[in-house]
Amino acid sequence: MKKAELRKEQINKLKEFANTKEKETEDSILLEKLMETDLIKNSQTIGVTASLPFEVDTSELIARLWEAGKKVYLAKARADQDHTLDFLRYTYMSKLVKSKFGVEEIADGDAEVNNELDLVIVPGLAFALDSHVRLGFGGGYYDRFLAKYNPKTVSLVSSPMQFVSSEWPVEKTDIPIQTIVTTNKIY
Structure with missing residues (x-):
């Protein structure tokens, strides 16, 4: 299946799932599983994206990371430069603005940038559990960032995002995710 077709299909599937009680339950299970990992325990600087309504909700995750004394950095797309990301320090005081992609980003141009993070929580639309490749939103922003840093x-992978193996063409620039957390297992 072509990536564009699968992206459209996945977004529709995730939007349907977003209106169910099951999504709330899965988001909660995924959050608990992630917070219990050594990845979180051993990381001080953590990059994350403010989630869209149909994605695994990251708002509670961010609050829990702050409570645990972690420094949280929110992704900001650099569309006008090299189609990659910067991660800007996110605190209770940060003001957010919606990007052209509809994702909330730090509004303050003077916010601390840190791209040398201990851990990055990577979003996606689909994940192959065998090879850990992901289908992103199509801009290559995360793949460029991950390749560089x-x-x-x-x-965090909810049930509609899981594929046993890749059903989309994988390119040499696609960077696999090291750890995939599902409601049943950590891969």
Whole structure:
């Protein structure tokens, strides 16, 4: 299946799932499983993306990371430069603005940038559990960032996002995720 077709299919599937009680339950299970990992325990600087309504909700995760004394950095797309990301320090005081992609990002241009993070929580639309490749939103932002900085990576994967193997063409620029957290297992 072509990536564009699968992206559209996955977004529709995730939007349907977003309106169910099951999504709330799965998000909660994924959060608990992630918070119990050594990845979180051993990381002080953590990059995350503010989630869209149909993605695994990261708002509670961010609050829990703050409570645990972690420094949280929110992804900001650099579309006008090299189609990659910067991660900006996110605190209770940070003001957010919606990007052209509909994702909330730090509004303050003077916010601390840290791209040498201990851990990055990577979003996606689909994940192959055998090879850990992901289907992103199509801009290559995360793949470019991961190729350049090579941080530890983890993704929270709800049931509609799981594929046993890749059903989409994998390119040499697609960077596999190191750890995948599902409601049943950590891969």
